[in-house]
Structures are given as C-alpha cells and as structure tokens.
Amino acid sequence: xxxxxxxxxxxxxxxxxxxxxxxxxxxxxxxxxxxxxxxxxxxxxxxxxxxxxxxxxxxxxxxxxxxxxxxxxxxxxxxxxxxxxxxxxxxxxxxxxxxxxxxxxxxxxxxxxxxxxxxxxxxxxxxxxxxxxxxxxxxxxxxxxxxxxxxxxxxxxxxxxxxxxxxxxxxxxxxxxxxxxxxxxxxxxxxxxxxxxxxxxxxxxxxxxxxxxxxxxxxxxxxxxxxxxxxxxxxxxxxxxxxxxxxxxxxxxxxxxxxxxxxxxxxxxxxxxxxxxxxxxxxxxxxxxxxxxxxxxxxxxxxxxxxxxxxxxxxxxxxxxxxxxxxxxxxxxxxxxxxxxxxxxxxxxxxxxxxxxxxxxxxxxxxxxxxxxxxxxxxxxxxxxxxxxxxxxxxxxxxxxxxxxxxxxxxxxxxxxxxxxxxxxxxxxxxxxxxxxxxxxxxxxxxxxxxxxxxxxxxxxxxxxxxxxxxxxxxxxxxxxxxxxxxxxxxxxxxxxxxxxxxxxxxxxxxxxxxxxxxxxxxxxxxxxxxxxxxxxxxxxxxxxxxxxxxxxxxxxxxxxxxxxxxx
Numbered sequence: 115x116x117x118x119x120x121x122x123x124x125x126x127x128x129x130x131x132x133x134x135x136x137x138x139x140x141x142x143x144x145x146x147x148x149x150x151x152x153x154x155x156x157x158x159x160x161x162x163x164x165x166x167x168x169x170x171x172x173x174x175x176x177x178x179x180x181x182x183x184x185x186x187x188x189x190x191x192x193x194x195x196x197x198x199x200x201x202x203x204x205x206x207x208x209x210x211x212x213x214x215x216x217x218x219x220x221x222x223x224x225x226x227x228x229x230x231x232x233x234x235x236x237x238x239x240x241x242x243x244x245x246x247x248x249x250x251x252x253x254x255x256x257x258x259x260x261x262x263x264x265x266x267x268x269x270x271x272x273x274x275x276x277x278x279x280x281x282x283x284x285x286x287x288x289x290x291x292x293x294x295x296x297x298x299x300x301x302x303x304x305x306x307x308x309x310x311x312x313x314x315x316x317x318x319x320x321x322x323x324x325x326x327x328x329x330x331x332x333x334x335x336x337x338x339x340x341x342x343x344x345x346x347x348x349x350x351x352x353x354x355x356x357x358x359x360x361x362x363x364x365x366x367x368x369x370x371x372x373x374x375x376x377x378x379x380x381x382x383x384x385x386x387x388x389x390x391x392x393x394x395x396x397x398x399x400x401x402x403x404x405x406x407x408x409x410x411x412x413x414x415x416x417x418x419x420x421x422x423x424x425x426x427x428x429x430x431x432x433x434x435x436x437x438x439x440x441x442x443x444x445x446x447x448x449x450x451x452x453x454x455x456x457x458x459x460x461x462x463x464x465x466x467x468x469x470x471x472x473x474x475x476x477x478x479x480x481x482x483x484x485x486x487x488x489x490x491x492x493x494x495x496x497x498x499x500x501x502x503x504x505x506x507x508x509x510x511x512x513x514x515x516x517x518x519x520x521x522x523x524x525x526x527x528x529x530x531x532x533x534x535x536x537x538x539x540x541x542x543x544x545x546x547x548x549x550x551x552x553x554x555x556x557x558x559x560x561x562x563x564x565x566x567x568x569x570x571x572x573x574x575x576x577x578x579x580x581x582x583x584x585x586x587x588x589x590x591x592x593x594x595x596x597x598x599x600x601x602x603x604x605x606x607x608x609x610x611x612x613x614x615x616x617x618x619x620x621x622x623x624x625x626x627x628x629x630x631x632x633x634x635x636x637x638x639x640x641x642x643x644x645x646x647x648x649x650x651x652x653x654x655x656x657x658x659x660x661x662x663x664x665x666x667x668x669x670x671x672x673x674x675x676x677x678x679x680x681x682x
Contacts, residue, residue: 221472224460230355230468232312232335233342234559237351238590238634240523241598241625247291249523250481251350253341255357256283256411257332257464279359281332281340283411283429286350288520289481295489296482297526299516299662300429302422302497303329304505307347310559312339323560327505337464346560347508348517349593349637354478357464363408365458372401373436375410375428376673382682383409383416390415390680397676407432416680423494423506424674430492430665431672438487438668490667491526493658512659519655521593522620526664528657539606545579548607548631552583555634557591564640571615571635574643578614595636595645596621600628607631616645 242248257279280303288297304327311323314335321334331343337355345352367373376399383390393409393416395402402410411429418424460472469475496512499505508514516526524530541548552572556564568585575583595617599608601624608622608631639645658664665672 221456221460222470224457224463225470225472226464227467227470228336228464229315229338230466231342231345231352232315232338233310233346235557235591236342236559237345237349238555238592239351239353240521240592241596241623242627243291243523244602244624244626245292246626247293249291249520250289250478251352251354251520252287252289252478253337253344253352253355254283254285254287255281255332255337255340255355256363257281257357257359278333280329281337281357282329284328284340284344285429286344286348286352286520288350288523289485290525291523293481293484295491295525295527295529296485296667297520297658298430298433298490298492299495299520299526300426300493301328301344301347301495302426302506303327304422305495305497306500306505306507307331307343308560309334309339309343310346312342338466341466342559346558348520350517350520351592354469355466356469358462363411363462364404365462367402367407368404368458372403373407373432373439374399374401375432375435376400377676378673379676379678380681381413381416381674381676383413383680385415385680394682416677418675418677420677420679423497424677426494427663427665428674430494431674434490434492434665434667434669434672437490438670487667489525489527489529491658492665492667493526493662496659496661509661512661515655516658516662518594519658524656526658526662527666530656538609541606541610542603543607545610546581548580548582548611550575550580550583550611550631550633552585552633552635553588553590555590555592555595555636556640557589558637559591561637561640563589567635567640570643571633571639574615575611580611580614590634592634592636593638594621595634595639596623597631597633598623598625598628599631600625604631616647618648 240248282303283300284303285298285300288299290296306325307328309321309324309326309328309331312321312331312335313319314321315338319335321339328340328343328347331340337357341352341355344350375395377395377397379397381393381395383393391409391412391414393406393413410432412425413428414420414422414425417428456472465475469478493516496509496516497506498509500507519526552568552575554563554566554568556567568587572583572585597608597612597617599605599622605622605624609619611617611631611633612619612622
C-alpha cells in the first residue's frame with residue numbers, strides 16, 4: 115500500500131487520475147517505475163506476485179478473441195469503477211463512444227486525433243445554467259472504411275478498398291446538464307442533408323457546400339465535417355466526436371464478451387445477390403460477440419423493411435442490452451481482460467482534439483456513470499421517404515421537435531415534466547433603465563448571417579420603452595433566440611422583455627455566466643421586428659414524438675422483427 119505522502123505527490127503531478135486500486139491492481143508493485151503492468155519495459159519486482167496470464171482463450175468458436183485471464187480483482191469500489199470502465203467502452207461498440215478508464219501514457223499514443231469541426235465557426239456553445247452546468251453532446255460515428263486487410267475481410271467489398279470511408283453509423287449522445295438523463299438520437303445514413311463547406315485538414319482541399327446523403331460528409335475531410343453537418347441540421351452544439359471502424363468493433367466486442375440480443379424469428383441476412391451481413395440466428399435470445407456482434411450491428415437485409423431504419427433500431431437494442439449487462443454483473447472485472455480492452459479501444463478510436471488523452475476519456479466516463487439506465491432513451495430521427503423512395507428526409511415538425519428538445523436540454527422520455535410551475539415574478543426594473551444587450555446570432559455556416567438583426571431588434575425594444583437597450587457587433591450562431599440573465603431576482607424583468615417581443619418563455623434562461631441581460635437573435639428569427647408566431651403557440655414539447663420510436667434503457671423485452679424474405 116502506498117504511503118499517503120506518495121499518493122499526494124502523484125495527485126499533484128496529474129490531475130484527476132484514477133487510483134490504481136480502483137482498477138483492481140496493487141500499484142505498489144510498479145510505483146517506483148511509474149508504469150502499470152503490461153506497459154512496455156515493465157518487469158515485476160523480485161519476489162512479487164502479479165496477475166497470471168495463461169494465454170488461454172475463453173471462447174468456444176472461431177470468432178473468439180482469446181481473452182486473457184488474470185488475478186482476482188478487488189471488490190467494492192474497484193469493481194464498480196471497472197464496470198463503468200466497460201460501460202464507457204460499450205458505447206464505442208455501436209458507433210464510437212467512450213474508451214478506457216486508464217491514464218497510462220502508452221495508451222495515449224494509440225488514440226488517433228482529428229480536428230473537432232471542419233465547417234467554419236459553427237454554433238455557439240450554450241451558456242451554463244443557473245447552477246453552472248452545461249449539457250454534453252458527443253457524436254458517435256461508425257466508419258465503413260476498408261483501409262486495412264482486416265477491415266476488408268470483415269466488411270467485404272474489396273473493390274471499395276481505396277474508397278474514402280462513409281459514416282454509416284451516426285448517433286448523437288446527449289447527456290443532460292445535471293447528468294440525470296441521457297438521450298441518443300440516430301440519423302439514417304442515407305438521410306438527405308446540407309453538407310456545409312469543409313476543408314480537409316491534411317490535404318487542405320476545400321469541399322464546397324452540397325446536398326447529399328449524410329454519411330458522405332465523412333468523405334469531405336473527415337469526422338469534423340460530419341460534426342459540422344450535424345450541427346447545421348440539428349442546431350445542437352456538439353462538444354466531441356468519436357469514431358471506430360470494422361476491426362475496432364470486433365476487437366472490442368471480443369474483449370467485452372457476449373451481449374444478449376433477440377429476434378422474433380429465424381434470420382439469415384444473406385441472399386443470392388450478395389445482400390446481407392451474414393448474420394444467422396434462430397428465433398429467441400442469443401449472446402453475440404466478435405464478428406457476430408459486427409454482423410448484428412450492420413444487418414439491414416433481414417430486419418423489418420430491409421432498410422437503415424431497422425438497422426438503427428437493432429443498434430439501439432444492442433447498446434441498451436450491453437449497458438444493462440455491464441451494470442448488472444461483474445463483467446470485465448478481470449485486470450487482464452481490462453488491459454486487453456484498453457488496448458483494443460484506444461487503437462480503434464479516432465477522437466477530436468479535445469479528447470486527446472485517456473484521462474479526458476476517463477472524465478467523460480464519470481459523466482456517463484451518473485446516468486441511471488432507466489433514464490436512457492434512444493430514438494431515431496423522425497423521417498419520411500423522399501419522392502421515389504430513394505432516400506429519407508427529416509419529417510417536418512417531428513424532427514425539429516426532437517432536435518429542439520436536445521437544444522433545450524429536455525429529456526426525450528418526458529420525465530422532466532414539472533408538477534406545477536411557480537407564478538411568474540413581476541418586473542422590478544423600470545423599462546427605461548433596464549439594460550439589454552442585443553446580439554446577432556444568425557451567422558449560419560450555410561446561409562450566412564442576416565445582416566442588421568441586432569440593430570432591428572434593439573430599435574424595436576426602444577420603441578417598446580426599453581431605451582437602455584444596446585447592441586454588440588460580435589456575430590455568433592445559434593439555432594434558437596435566447597434571453598439570458600443572471601440571478602433569480604432578474605427573471606421578472608427578463609420575462610417582461612420576452613413578452614414584449616413575443617418570445618416564448620422557453621427562450622428565457624438563467625445563466626451563472628451571464629454578466630447582464632443578453633438577447634441573442636437566433637436563426638429562428640432572421641427577419642422582422644417581432645418574433646414570428648409559432649405553430650404550437652410557443653409551447654415546448656416535453657417528450658419525443660411517437661414517430662421517433664423511442665426505446666428505454668431498461669426495456670428487456672425488445673426483440674427485432676425479422677423480415678420474412680430473410681428467414682429460414
């Protein structure tokens with residue numbers, strides 16, 4: 115056991131590093147060398163006991179990855195942290211989410227990094243709420259690249275070996291500001307969207323703005339362009355992205371072990387034309403891992419209507435099942451297995467430059483840790499087929515309602531409803547003395563800014579009696595118009611301003627970082643002096659629409675519907 119003074123010295127050298135005992139290892143064995151077991155160059159001290167590695171595989175089929183067995187992990191806190199380690203990596207399996215809970219430097223080199231956004235200035239990061247909290251948005255991407263021999267073997271289509279990869283799995287993971295709930299929204303890969311102008315960070319090639327399937331955005335310079343595309347479509351500021359390829363999914367699925375999935379009939383995703391992932395299961399529940407897990411996540415021909423919509427639902431089921439399993443039992447509490455998973459995860463991931471160390475990924479895992487399974491909701495963007503059915507489009511009304519819930523940090527499960535709102539406070543500052551700074555927030559990367567918006571709205575405030583209103587010349591970009599203030603005693607004044615302009619109450623937000631009252635005119639108000647009337651009367655939706663096909667994290671009865679053309 116380390117002495118307290120040594121522990122203190124190390125904590126000062128490295129901020130928020132996980133304790134080795136939390137990982138189930140006795141770090142006194144390698145404290146002097148400063149590296150963990152299995153790190154390059156590490157050898158155990160003479161006479162010390164270290165976890166055994168018998169090199170034996172634990173699987174019973176050709177897809178088994180050969181798990182390593184090791185010493186018994188510590189119980190209690192260490193076991194809990196290890197399960198959350200696996201939970202963070204679990205999200206990676208279905209699209210590319212968090213990776214290992216390890217701070218060891220040799221893992222940092224495994225991570226591939228890329229710029230966060232390639233689409234220009236992009237959206238403004240939302241202000242923290244009254245408690246200083248901000249939501250966390252992570253774009254999870256699954257690449258179909260055939261850039262290695264293993265990827266080609268797993269993904270087929272050898273003729274595509276030189277093709278730039280497509281982002282065939284795309285999910286936005288939204289963790290609420292108070293970390294009480296998590297919402298995951300998927301967008302089908304062939305959704306027709308506007309892809310903004312992006313510049314490849316390596317070649318400096320400029321890709322002009324275009325309209326195409328959303329999965330093609332990855333070919334316009336990398337994941338940073340896909341992030342910019344999502345921001346333009348949803349109006350949601352995205353903090354980070356994470357991307358994984360075919361081989362990464364298989365390696366991590368092998369390291370984690372089997373995940374239960376269910377089909378309502380026999381399914382064989384294969385036909386004479388070469389369509390299908392190769393998944394073959396009999397009716398009922400099966401534990402899938404390795405290549406079979408990849409087949410499940412890639413299956414389109416065989417589920418529901420043989421489209422990406424069914425595939426998305428299968429991915430949601432897989433993710434939910436994995437999270438439940440990892441939280442319910444002692445999976446991956448073996449140190450050797452965890453080290454295998456750490457290597458597999460960090461080698462598989464491409465992350466943005468804001469998540470460039472495993473320590474930052476560890477902190478991310480802590481945020482995911484706080485969300486109970488029953489408050490995880492997974493949805494598919496409400497959609498409609500285009501004329502001719504060649505691709506899909508966001509469903510008018512419903513898609514925007516879903517995006518707005520994320521922008522407003524409202525849970526998709528509808529459980530954020532308040533019993534009865536308190537009575538609105540009265541304004542306490544005379545109109546003529548109330549200082550309001552108006553800012554133009556219409557600087558869209560696609561449409562460009564609507565000029566003069568701050569001045570127009572400031573003049574309207576002056577006409578309404580708010581003579582102390584002023585403007586700032588700094589342009590920004592956000593989807594919705596907001597009126598922020600600091601301190602509960604200013605809410606009455608803010609509500610009075612909002613009412614005068616016709617803004618909904620949802621636009622009025624208290625922020626701990628606000629230095630005064632600020633009105634940002636968003637892209638929902640690009641013209642006119644009065645805020646445009648809303649079709650819903652200004653009332654904000656409190657849950658995802660039925661068309662989003664929501665799946666709760668604790669739904670253990672979910673089972674994929676098999677298409678009769680792909681049964682046996």
